[in-house]
Amino acid sequence: MAKTLSFTCTSCGAGYGKWSGRCDACGAWNTIAEEKPLAAPSSGRSLGMKRGAKVPLMDLATPEDPPERTRSRVDELDRVLGGGLVPASATLVGGDPGIGKSTLLLQAAAAFARRGLDVIYISGEEATAQVRMRAQRLGLADANVKLASDTNLRDILTTVEAENPALVVIDSIQTMWLDTVDSAPGSVAQVRAAAHELVSFAKRKGISVVLVGHVTKEGQIAGPRVVEHMVDTVLYFEGERGHQFRILRAVKNRFGPADEIGVFEMTGAGLAQVGNPSALFLSDRGEPVPGAAVFAGIEGTRPVLCEMQALVAPSPLGQPRRSVVGWDSGRLGMVLAVLEARCGIPFTGLDVYLNVAGGLRVSEPAADLAVAAALLSAREDTALPPHTVVFGEISLSSALRPVAQTENRLKEARKLGFSNAILPAGSKTGVSADMAVKELADLTAFVGDVFGA
Ligand code: TYD
Numbered sequence: 001m002a003k004t005l006s007f008t009c010t011s012c013g014a015g016y017g018k019w020s021g022r023c024d025a026c027g028a029w030n031t032i033a034e035e036k037p038l039a040a041p042s043s044g045r046s047l048g049m050k051r052g053a054k055v056p057l058m059d060l061a062t063p064e065d066p067p068e069r070t071r072s073r074v075d076e077l078d079r080v081l082g083g084g085l086v087p088a089s090a091t092l093v094g095g096d097p098g099i100g101k102s103t104l105l106l107q108a109a110a111a112f113a114r115r116g117l118d119v120i121y122i123s124g125e126e127a128t129a130q131v132r133m134r135a136q137r138l139g140l141a142d143a144n145v146k147l148a149s150d151t152n153l154r155d156i157l158t159t160v161e162a163e164n165p166a167l168v169v170i171d172s173i174q175t176m177w178l179d180t181v182d183s184a185p186g187s188v189a190q191v192r193a194a195a196h197e198l199v200s201f202a203k204r205k206g207i208s209v210v211l212v213g214h215v216t217k218e219g220q221i222a223g224p225r226v227v228e229h230m231v232d233t234v235l236y237f238e239g240e241r242g243h244q245f246r247i248l249r250a251v252k253n254r255f256g257p258a259d260e261i262g263v264f265e266m267t268g269a270g271l272a273q274v275g276n277p278s279a280l281f282l283s284d285r286g287e288p289v290p291g292a293a294v295f296a297g298i299e300g301t302r303p304v305l306c307e308m309q310a311l312v313a314p315s316p317l318g319q320p321r322r323s324v325v326g327w328d329s330g331r332l333g334m335v336l337a338v339l340e341a342r343c344g345i346p347f348t349g350l351d352v353y354l355n356v357a358g359g360l361r362v363s364e365p366a367a368d369l370a371v372a373a374a375l376l377s378a379r380e381d382t383a384l385p386p387h388t389v390v391f392g393e394i395s396l397s398s399a400l401r402p403v404a405q406t407e408n409r410l411k412e413a414r415k416l417g418f419s420n421a422i423l424p425a426g427s428k429t430g431v432s433a434d435m436a437v438k439e440l441a442d443l444t445a446f447v448g449d450v451f452g453a
């Protein structure tokens, strides 16, 4: 038998035989804590099966229908869920404290209740009176959501079993505790056991559960990553504190596409959907300025335009700064290296700052060319041509590679008033694009063409 691991990273859940200052698995510092082993396994009955009961995979009399989903009619939420809430599913909604998880879930609970679902919202952080006050302020007082304030999971499961709702929201998993587990609420052992109990209860009873999980930087309490693998769907609610936008991002979904995003705006009356995120991300754009390039991206299944902003300045440091917000720093290093080695444009002695405007996080390689355009534009202090979108992948040889969904990207750009596009040669632009499209085969051609260098 494997040696029991008694130290666990509170951020990612990796197990260790001894304490150390840094988690090798996720790289976080000071997150490893001692964990008491679980008492006897809480119950052998999970997933609605008797021990040893088996169902042949192929011999089902009727093929199972796809699960019937309930739409909240909050489109931004339904899309991220993969088309609505799946019965008996377990969903985790993670995010920084104060980002708006409770607000989102209260609004979602009300929306599902209005669609006829029986919903219980259980808060371990606020008293029912507080939740009710918030609901009133959000204009949800009429929705038929049952509220409870409790942290003892045994009591909660008893109540839920008696009520037999369609959906239970647990806010938050870190406040829940089981009396069979001998450690403090919020510890890895408690969070893991509580989530396991809730998820298997949900599957057994055919009830959907949504767990709220705080992302913790300090490692005092276990983060949502500890339970990610137990649930069907993992959503992260992100945003910059200073910004009004909030992005709900699916990072795992057994019932739909991952990488899907829903965009919301935090207003005085709660979260409002943003139906056209491109317009929002580009809203404060004026005349073209040096260092800015508009990237026509795809987030999940939907085209989203955003602005890549770069600043290049002489560096007083021996090792110049490379600072990135909203994009991958390794990828920035690669684009800089290609510009330097293949196009003969050095960035030595220059600080480089890159920012994706609006708090969006872009992960597509298709953004390479837009980043290169922003960097060059900043370095040359020359604005890109107006009304232009840019996208394409850059290979290490500096060749530009076509990317998926070119036509959708162009359509979205067209819709928002862009009339020019710069993209890799060989892209399938389709017939609908009545835009001036400049197809380039290589980054060196881009440098020559756009900046005349
Ligand atoms: P909350 O949902 O409590 O965050 P979490 O559950 O993720 O910790 O949201 C708290 C923040 O949202 C708080 O700073 C105030 C802001 N907020 C609004 O701006 N408008 C509103 O209508 C509500 C309810 C909250």
Ligand code: MG
Pocket (backbone or CB within 6 Å): 101, 102, 103, 125, 171
């Ligand atoms: Mg909260």
